[in-house]
Amino acid sequence: xxxxxxxxxxxxxxxxxxxxxxxxxxxxxxxxxxxxxxxxxxxxxxxxxxxxxxxxxxxxxxxxxxxxxxxxxxxxxxxxxxxxxxxxxxxxxxxxxxxxxxxxxxxxxxxxxxxxxxxxxxxxxxxxxxxxxxxxxxxxxxxxxxxxxxxxxxxxxxxxxxxxxxxxxxxxxxxxxxxxxxxxxxxxxxxxxxxxxxxxxxxxxxxxxxxxxxxxxxxxxxxxxxxxxxxxxxxxxxxxxxxxxxxxxxxxxxxxxxxxxxxxxxxxxxxxxxxxxxxxxxxxxxxxxxxxxxxxxxxxxxxxxxxxxxxxxxxxxxxxxxxxxxxxxxxxxxxxxxxxxxxxxxxxxxxxxxxxxxxxxxxxxxxxxxxxxxxxxxxxxxxxxxxxxxxxxxxxxxxxxxxxxxxxxxxxxxxxxxxxxxxxxx
Amino acid sequence: xxxxxxxxxxxxxxxxxxxxxxxxxxxxxxxxxxxxxxxxxxxxxxxxxxxxxxxxxxxxxxxxxxxxxxxxxx
Numbered sequence: 001x002x003x004x005x006x007x008x009x010x011x012x013x014x015x016x017x018x019x020x021x022x023x024x025x026x027x028x029x030x031x032x033x034x035x036x037x038x039x040x041x042x043x044x045x046x047x048x049x050x051x052x053x054x055x056x057x058x059x060x061x062x063x064x065x066x067x068x069x070x071x072x073x074x075x076x077x078x079x080x081x082x083x084x085x086x087x088x089x090x091x092x093x094x095x096x097x098x099x100x101x102x103x104x105x106x107x108x109x110x111x112x113x114x115x116x117x118x119x120x121x122x123x124x125x126x127x128x129x130x131x132x133x134x135x136x137x138x139x140x141x142x143x144x145x146x147x148x149x150x151x152x153x154x155x156x157x158x159x160x161x162x163x164x165x166x167x168x169x170x171x172x173x174x175x176x177x178x179x180x181x182x183x184x185x186x187x188x189x190x191x192x193x194x195x196x197x198x199x200x201x202x203x204x205x206x207x208x209x210x211x212x213x214x215x216x217x218x219x220x221x222x223x224x225x226x227x228x229x230x231x232x233x234x235x236x237x238x239x240x241x242x243x244x245x246x247x248x249x250x251x252x253x254x255x256x257x258x259x260x261x262x263x264x265x266x267x268x269x270x271x272x273x274x275x276x277x278x279x280x281x282x283x284x285x286x287x288x289x290x291x292x293x294x295x296x297x298x299x300x301x302x303x304x305x306x307x308x309x310x311x312x313x314x315x316x317x318x319x320x321x322x323x324x325x326x327x328x329x330x331x332x333x334x335x336x337x338x339x340x341x342x343x344x345x346x347x348x349x350x351x352x353x354x355x356x357x358x359x360x361x362x363x364x365x366x367x368x369x370x371x372x373x374x375x376x377x378x379x380x381x382x383x384x385x386x387x388x389x390x391x392x393x394x395x396x397x398x399x400x401x402x403x404x405x406x407x408x409x410x411x412x413x414x415x416x417x418x419x420x421x422x423x424x425x426x
Numbered sequence: 427x428x429x430x431x432x433x434x435x436x437x438x439x440x441x442x443x444x445x446x447x448x449x450x451x452x453x454x455x456x457x458x459x460x461x462x463x464x465x466x467x468x469x470x471x472x473x474x475x476x477x478x479x480x481x482x483x484x485x486x487x488x489x490x491x492x493x494x495x496x497x498x499x500x
Contacts, residue, residue, distance in 0.1 A: 132465060133472040134453040140472065149479040156483045160490050185491045200486045207482070 005172050010417050011265045013174050019410065026407040033400010036393040037117055045120055047393045057386030059375035063394040064118035066367040067401065070248065071111035072146055072219055073241070073363060077249025078104030079154050079212055082161070083205040092277050095269040095419050096257050099409075101158040102418070103249075103256055106408045108151040110401045117397050138225060141218035150215045153208050160201060163187040164194075165421045176415065183416075216242045223370065230304075231311035231374030236296050243289040247331075248363035250282045254356035256409065258349060260418055267419060279352050282359065283338040290331060307378055310385070314377040315369060319387065323365050330362035429492045436485035443478030447471050 008014075039047050051058025078100035084090050085097045119125035133140040166183035169176070187193060217238035223229075224237025257278065261270040300312045315324045334355035341351050376386035412418065449455070451471040454463050466472065 130473045130476075131470055134466075135448045135472065135475050136453070136455055144472070144476050144479060148476045149483070152480050153483045156486055160486060163490070186493065196490055200490045204483070204486045 005168050005421070008169055008172050008174055008176070008417075009266060009421050010413070010419060012169070012414060012417055013176055015414060019414070023407065023410060026403045026410065029403035030400045030407060033397045033403065036396040036400065039393055040117065040397075041122075047391060049389045049391045049394060051386075051388075053375050053386065054379055054381060054383045057376070057384060059372050059386065059388040061118070061371050061375060062388055063368070063390045063398055064114050066364070066371045067398050068111050068114040068118065069219060069241070069371065070364050070367045071107045071114060071401075071405075072142075072216065073245035073248045073367070074252045074360075075104045075107035075111065075150070075154075075249065076212065076216060076242070076245035077253045078102070078107070079150075079157065079208055080246070080249070081253065082157060083209050083212075086201050086205040087209070090277070092273045095267075096253065096274055096278075098158070098161065098420055099256055099260060099418050100253055101154060101161065102409060102412050103253060104154045105151065105158060106405050106412075107249075107252075108146070108154065109408070110405045111146070112151070113401055113404070114398075117401075138218050138221035141215070142222060145211060145215040145218055150208075150211060153204070153211060157201065157204055157208065159183070160197065160204070161420075162416060164189065164197070165417050168421055169417065179415070213242060216245050223374075228380055229374050230307040230378040230380070231300075232370075232378070234296065234299075236292055240289070240292045240296070243285060243292060244363055244366060246285040247282065247289050247359050250278055250285060251334075251356040251359035251363070254278050254282065254352050255360070258353045258356070260413070261349075264413060264418060269419065269422070275349060275352055279338055279341060279355070282352075282355060283335065283342060286331060286335045286338065286359065290335065293328075293331075307380055311373050311378045314373050314385070318377075319385075320369060320373050324369055327362045327365035327369065330358040330365070334358045429489065432492065433485045433489045436481050436488060440478045440481030440485065443481065444475055447475040447478060 036047075048062065049058070050060055050062050053060055081093055081100040082097045082104075085093050116122045116125075129140075129143055133143065135141075135144070163184050164187060166180045167187040167189060170180035170184050220238030220241030223232040224234055226232045254275070257270055257274065261267050297312065300308050301316075304312060314320050337351050337355055340346070341348065372388050376388055451468050451474060452466045453471075454467070456463070458464070
């Protein structure tokens with residue numbers, strides 16, 4: 001039986017001035033993003049930089065689709081870490097399991113919003129998806145497995161994992177007592193309940209791991225199975241998606257854990273061991289992803305067909321070269337830092353945070369480079385090379401989504417313990 | 427016992443629903459030869475598939491939240 005709490009842990013229920021200011025800033029940016037969406041719905045896609053492929057020399061998928069892929073990628077880390085904690089019994093990662101689960105849920109919600117932004121008629125899109133979608137299509141896999149199945153599974157995992165802490169928080173007199181009672185749903189801290197929870201979450205983790213690999217691969221197949229689109233059609237697309245998802249997700253988890261360690265009282269358990277695990281995981285994933293990048297590049301420039309080479313040349317020395325080489329640098333620099341950190345057994349948190357920021361910026365750029373150049377430079381019909389530049393509306397929408405995500409995380413941290421309560425975790 | 431039965435039933439029905447929808451209710455699988463390959467065989471078949479996925483994961487909640495029958499607690 002765990003010790004009774006005297007007050008809500010980790011600053012839950014307290015709203016200091018600095019937190020309120022942070023919330024106000026994030027809300028303002030999120031509202032700006034929604035205003036951009038309002039403009040898109042009321043005036044049409046003309047307010048974006050999206051244009052038809054070919055005759056209009058544009059791209060029909062731009063920032064929105066790039067960020068759908070990016071957000072789904074970020075969601076990867078959360079549930080993977082949570083499943084690792086359960087299946088491989090990696091106890092060192094236990095303190096970050098919940099924030100990882102929340103990160104997954106938030107990232108998937110943002111991905112769903114980004115899908116809505118990309119649709120000219122969101123409501124019609126949703127109805128037609130439910131009415132006519134083909135389960136054999138990778139698009140349908142993305143919607144069912146990623147957005148509904150994966151999001152629902154993550155919510156279930158988060159909910160069940162939090163019941164014990166909710167029951168403990170419900171014993172503390174506070175304005176949130178009713179909410180905790182609802183979450184706890186009659187949970188009692190008994191060995192039988194604990195055993196039942198362990199069994200349920202073990203099987204849940206078993207079910208989630210293949211689901212998340214299939215889900216991320218399906219998103220890769222949306223691009224990788226398009227035979228008439230040089231730059232996309234590749235067997236490496238699906239595994240590359242999974243790897244870059246891991247890189248961006250672990251990078252983001254490092255950032256969230258660092259912010260929690262700095263701002264949340266009593267988060268001492270986020271120690272060097274936790275960050276070393278995350279740093280090493282990021283280093284291995286980065287190495288694997290860079291290997292995939294080199295293989296893909298060599299294949300397309302060594303034996304690539306004419307249009308395949310056109311896309312690669314646009315990346316290496318053409319219109320997209322500044323973004324491409326920045327993305328490469330933002331992968332190579334953190335890898336070098338992490339390798340140095342590993343061999344010197346250094347403990348600097350700043351290196352990890354910098355690496356987390358860099359790999360996420362790189363992942364955003366890489367997602368853009370996966371989505372856009374194939375449309376502007378990879379068409380098989382005899383069109384001139386096109387161009388795509390996002391407008392301020394698209395920038396505002398994406399900034400708004402990122403702010404909304406940070407807002408959700410910040411609010412969650414004040415409503416519920418962002419880390420498992422010590423002594424109460426299974 | 428009843429709780430376990432409900433959970434297994436949910437898992438079985440969930441997976442069953444996914445399989446039946448995928449194979450028999452959604453758009454036919456195979457090389458398209460006519461218009462019937464464009465639409466699902468029953469409207470809103472994709473919703474049934476999603477329901478199947480949701481049902482399987484919801485079984486975990488039922489397993490944990492549904493109280494044990496009294497003779498088990500004794």
